Amino acid sequence: MRFKDKVVLVMGGNSGIGRAASIDFGKEGAHVFITGRSRKTIDETVADIPGGRGFVADIGDIQSGNDVLAAIREAHGGIDVLFVNAGIGAFAPAPEVTPDQWDEVHNVNLRGCFFAIQKALPQMRDGGSIVITGSIGSIAAVPGNIMYAAAKAGLRAVARILAVELLPRRIRVNMVSPGPTDTPIITRTDGVTADQVQGMKDMMAGVVPMKRMGTSEEIARPVLFLASDEASFINGVDLYVDGGCLEL
Ligand SMILES: NC(=O)c1ccc[n+]([C@@H]2O[C@H](COP(=O)([O-])OP(=O)(O)OC[C@H]3O[C@@H](n4cnc5c(N)ncnc54)[C@H](OP(=O)(O)O)[C@@H]3O)[C@@H](O)[C@H]2O)c1
Numbered sequence: 001m002r003f004k005d006k007v008v009l010v011m012g013g014n015s016g017i018g019r020a021a022s023i024d025f026g027k028e029g030a031h032v033f034i035t036g037r038s039r040k041t042i043d044e045t046v047a048d049i050p051g052g053r054g055f056v057a058d059i060g061d062i063q064s065g066n067d068v069l070a071a072i073r074e075a076h077g078g079i080d081v082l083f084v085n086a087g088i089g090a091f092a093p094a095p096e097v098t099p100d101q102w103d104e105v106h107n108v109n110l111r112g113c114f115f116a117i118q119k120a121l122p123q124m125r126d127g128g129s130i131v132i133t134g135s136i137g138s139i140a141a142v143p144g145n146i147m148y149a150a151a152k153a154g155l156r157a158v159a160r161i162l163a164v165e166l167l168p169r170r171i172r173v174n175m176v177s178p179g180p181t182d183t184p185i186i187t188r189t190d191g192v193t194a195d196q197v198q199g200m201k202d203m204m205a206g207v208v209p210m211k212r213m214g215t216s217e218e219i220a221r222p223v224l225f226l227a228s229d230e231a232s233f234i235n236g237v238d239l240y241v242d243g244g245c246l247e248l
Helices: 016-027 039-046 062-076 099-123 146-165 194-206 216-227
Strands: 007-011 033-037 053-056 081-083 124-133 174-179 236-240
Touching: 007 016, 007 062, 007 099, 007 236, 016 033, 016 081, 016 099, 016 216, 033 039, 039 053, 053 062, 062 099, 081 099, 081 216, 099 124, 099 146, 124 146, 124 216, 146 174, 174 216, 216 236
Parallel strands: 007 033, 007 081, 033 053, 081 124, 124 174, 174 236
Antiparallel strands: none
């Protein structure tokens, strides 16, 4: 019960890694608030979190987080843990990237995440904790991953600088960077067949030294660790949770 009576806001908490973390925060006693775009999966997730509450908010739209922040203010006053996890994938070789594609990815994965944190900060309690989902893609040279990698690398810089700027408030800021993880992000591209999804999963598992993809729960556990007081002397790290991809 590391989060007993703590107020936890998970942005992108209704699918994959965010859903697993939201449920785990709830199991450990937190008052969990989640956001996402899909009302359906928000409701399904909240149903698995006793006392959990869900709000539709597009992280790319700066004003859309107003409702969840107001609800937290009213119910609890402040936020103890902010998990900024929303993200979208995008693949295209550099010569084919269009400005619109670039903007779409960066609007969510970098600009949106930054301004969502900026907006939540006045409500963060001193001594709280922020965890941001990065990606090993931010430092791995994966062909076709240039838009996503650049956004996540920018987010890494955001995390590092926030970790310093928030020292006076004793708010720790850390990043968890997953390697290939079996979540719905892989199946989201329109028109992708079941065979293509399986091919993609096999390819992703193949680059992991452990020869398998991670699970959402295996990423969520380190998120909860970094968010908890157990990690009280850890600040500004980017923890690779990748089955050894970058280390071995
Ligand atoms: N899976 C991997 O292999 C992997 C590897 C490295 C990093 N990551 C990162 O891990 C994070 C979670 O991804 P996942 O793998 O768990 O994929 P996922 O199942 O697709 O989850 C993505 C989450 O982000 C939310 N989201 C996306 N765009 C949003 C927007 N504009 N506004 C608000 N919420 C938005 C989604 O909500 P909706 O469903 O409502 O859109 C969902 O909750 C992402 O940041 C991703 O980049 C994943």
